Structure formats: C-alpha cells, structure tokens
Amino acid sequence: MKQLAILGSTGSIGSSALDIVRMHPDRFQVATLTAARNIDLLAGQIQEFKPGLVSVLNKDHALDLSRKLAGDHKPDIVFGSTGFACAASHPKVDTVLLAMVGAAGLHPALAAIESGKQIALANKETLVMAGELVMAKAKEMNATILPVDSEHSAIYQSLMGNRRKDLKKIYLTASGGPFRTTPLAQFPKITLEDALNHPTWNMGKKITIDSATLMNKGLEIIEAVHLFDVTPKEIEVLVHPQSIVHSMVGYTDGSIMAQMGRPDMKGAIAYALSGPSRLDIGMAFPDFNRLANLTFEKPDCKKFPSLLFAYEACIQKGTMPCVMNAANEAAVAAFLEKKIGFTDIFKLIAQTMETHRCIDNPDLSSIIDADCWARETVLSLI
Ligand code: MG
Numbered sequence: 268m269k270q271l272a273i274l275g276s277t278g279s280i281g282s283s284a285l286d287i288v289r290m291h292p293d294r295f296q297v298a299t300l301t302a303a304r305n306i307d308l309l310a311g312q313i314q315e316f317k318p319g320l321v322s323v324l325n326k327d328h329a330l331d332l333s334r335k336l337a338g339d340h341k342p343d344i345v346f347g348s349t350g351f352a353c354a355a356s357h358p359k360v361d362t363v364l365l366a367m368v369g370a371a372g373l374h375p376a377l378a379a380i381e382s383g384k385q386i387a388l389a390n391k392e393t394l395v396m397a398g399e400l401v402m403a404k405a406k407e408m409n410a411t412i413l414p415v416d417s418e419h420s421a422i423y424q425s426l427m428g429n430r431r432k433d434l435k436k437i438y439l440t441a442s443g444g445p446f447r448t449t450p451l452a453q454f455p456k457i458t459l460e461d462a463l464n465h466p467t468w469n470m471g472k473k474i475t476i477d478s479a480t481l482m483n484k485g486l487e488i489i490e491a492v493h494l495f496d497v498t499p500k501e502i503e504v505l506v507h508p509q510s511i512v513h514s515m516v517g518y519t520d521g522s523i524m525a526q527m528g529r530p531d532m533k534g535a536i537a538y539a540l541s542g543p544s545r546l547d548i549g550m551a552f553p554d555f556n557r558l559a560n561l562t563f564e565k566p567d568c569k570k571f572p573s574l575l576f577a578y579e580a581c582i583q584k585g586t587m588p589c590v591m592n593a594a595n596e597a598a599v600a601a602f603l604e605k606k607i608g609f610t611d612i613f614k615l616i617a618q619t620m621e622t623h624r625c626i627d628n629p630d631l632s633s634i635i636d637a638d639c640w641a642r643e644t645v646l647s648l649i
Pocket of ligand 1: 416417418487
C-alpha cells in the first residue's frame with residue numbers, strides 16, 4: 268500500500284489523482300492533502316479519503332475548513348508554506364504528488380526531497396526556478412523525481428530499457444494551442460476568452476494561457492534539460508495538433524521511441540504514481556480508424572517568442588529561468604484580470620529578461636529574490 272501526499276488536491280491534476288486512488292483503493296492510501304482556497308471541495312475530499320493531515324493557504328482558510336468539518340473525520344489542519352512542507356515531508360508518506368500551481372511549489376518540493384520521498388512532479392516551476400539546486404539535492408538525498416507532465420512522462424517511458432548514452436535527441440511535442448493557425452497580424456485582437464479555449468487539453472486557467480502563448484512548452488524545455496540531463500540543443504519542439512504522440516526520443520541508430528495515448532493527464536499521473544507497473548484506469552486507446560492523420564510541424568517563433576525566451580534562459584542559466592518564469596506568472600495574472608493584452612505577455616517577459624542581471628549558481632535566497640524582482644518589474648512595466 269502506497270501512502271500518498273497530494274499537494275494541490277483540488278486542482279485538475281490533484282482531482283485526477285484522487286480518481287485513480289478511488290479506482291485502486293488496494294494500492295493507494297491518502298496520508299496528506301493540501302489545497303489553497305477551494306475549502307468546500309477539500310472538505311469533501313477529506314470526508315472521502317480521510318487523510319491524517321491537511322494544509323491550506325492561510326489561517327482564515329484553516330478556520331473555515333475546521334468549521335466545515337464539524338462532527339466528521341478530523342485531520343490535523345496546518346497552513347501556509349510551512350504547512351505545505353509538513354504535508355510533503357510527513358513521516359507516513361511514501362510518494363508526494365506535487366500538483367500545486369506556480370512558485371509556491373518550490374518549498375514543499377525541497378521539503379519532500381530533503382525527507383527522501385519519491386516525488387511525482389507536476390509543478391513545473393520547481394525545476395524551472397531552481398533546477399540545478401533541486402536536482403543536486405535529489406541526487407544527494409537519493410530522492411526519485413518522476414515526471415507527471417505528459418511530455419516528460421513520455422520521454423521517461425521512451426528512455427526505459429535503453430542506454431542513456433545512446434540518446435541523441437528529444438522531440439518535445441506541443442499541441443500548438445488555440446492560435447496555431449491564427450495569423451500574427453490578428454494576435455493583438457486575441458481576447459481572454461479566445462485564449463482560454465484550448466483545442467485538446469482540459470486544464471487549469473494559468474496553464475491554459477501558457478499553452479496559448481507556448482510558454483508552457485518553453486517551461487517544458489527547461490524542465491527536460493534538468494530531468495534528463497540534456498543540453499537545450501538536444502531538444503526540438505514539434506507542433507503536433509492531434510496530441511496523440513506525447514513526445515519522442517531519438518537514438519544513435521536513427522530509431523525513434525514515442526509514447527502515445529489519448530490526451531488525458533490520467534495516464535501520466537498513474538504512471539508517475541505506480542510506474543513501471545501500469546494500472547487499469549479505464550482509459551481507451553486512441554481511435555486510429557477515426558484519426559485521419561498525425562501531423563508534425565515546426566513552431567512559429569515569430570508568433571510564439573516564448574520558445575526563444577526559454578532557450579535563452581537555458582543558455583544563460585543561473586537566475587534567468589526563474590526570472591522568465593516569474594515574469595510570465597505576473598504577466599499571465601494581469602492578462603487573466605484583463606489588465607493587459609495577449610501580446611503584452613511576450614513584451615513584458617522580454618523586457619524583464621533584458622533588464623535582469625543574471626546570477627550564476629544561485630542559492631535559494633538569490634532565487635527567491637530574483638523571483639520577487641521579476642514580478643515587481645512586470646508590475647512596474649504595466
Ligand atoms: Mg505538458
């Protein structure tokens with residue numbers, strides 16, 4: 268029986284993970300849960316899965332949750348950054364599913380690594396902000412990091428049974444988002460509603476905007492560099508609108524290993540929780556008779572400069588990936604509040620990266636400082 272910590276249990280990844288737990292109660296037990304603000308949903312999850320400890324964003328949310336749990340199963344309730352770290356490093360926990368959104372995932376990720384947990388990593392920012400530091404710490408503590416992102420899960424699975432030194436290239440596939448065929452001239456007219464309408468994946472708001480700008484792919488380039496210890500040059504992004512091939516690995520003999528499936532995160536989540544065993548999660552195969560074709564095309568970096576930002580951040584290393592990520596988060600938040608236009612997201616990230624003085628081999632406090640600086644810079648530019 269695997270004891271799970273599910274951090275970000277009310278989000279789309281967290282809820283899917285709980286669906287998997289519900290299907291396989293003989294394999295998984297929920298030891299801890301965390302959520303930020305969705306107290307009603309969290310209260311329901313607590314009654315169903317009976318975790319020993321839960322954490323929420325702040326004291327008010329903790330009090331609200333405690334009131335809502337009156338008379339029922341009563342877990343320990345903690346809150347804030349320390350609370351999330353507690354949930355991640357809880358002695359009962361074997362595997363931590365880190366599915367919190369944004370930079371808030373970094374502290375609990377480090378807490379999980381420091382207590383030697385197995386980590387199913389869905390939070391991109393952990394590796395984007397502090398990839399060098401996090402991977403070094405994971406090596407030192409012998410903590411395994413299993414990717415939950417569908418692309419990295421695909422790469423991970425395509426590497427199984429092959430020698431790492433035979434790897435020549437990683438093909439990171441991208442759906443292309445809702446504006447793949449929109450001409451550049453129409454980009455200034457893109458609205459929030461247009462951007463939230465993703466063609467193949469059903470996800471949270473922030474990541475849906477990141478998919479529309481292709482920044483999601485940019486973050487994934489940086490993640491892949493750290494997870495698989497490759498150079499940015501070894502990663503090629505391919506737009507694959509059908510989202511059936513989740514990514515591929517090319518080997519020295521010209522062979523390509525690809526992992527395919529329906530565009531549903533459940534497959535990658537289940538593999539991160541139980542791999543190399545595969546669980547029956549009621550997932551159908553892609554219907555190859557109805558798929559007219561699988562196509563691949565080069566991304567348009569004039570429309571989507573996010574990819575160039577990410578390659579640049581990978582080359583500069585140090586605090587630059589963190590600054591790119593923080594600038595993106597702040598810009599996307601402003602776009603979600605309709606304070607800026609779609610193309611302003613790119614402009615704000617570019618301006619912030621240009622003015623940043625990059626620090627090499629940063630420690631955690633330099634990373635946090637760079638993160639704050641980038642957010643403030645974006646706000647001042649708006
Ligand atoms: Mg992905």
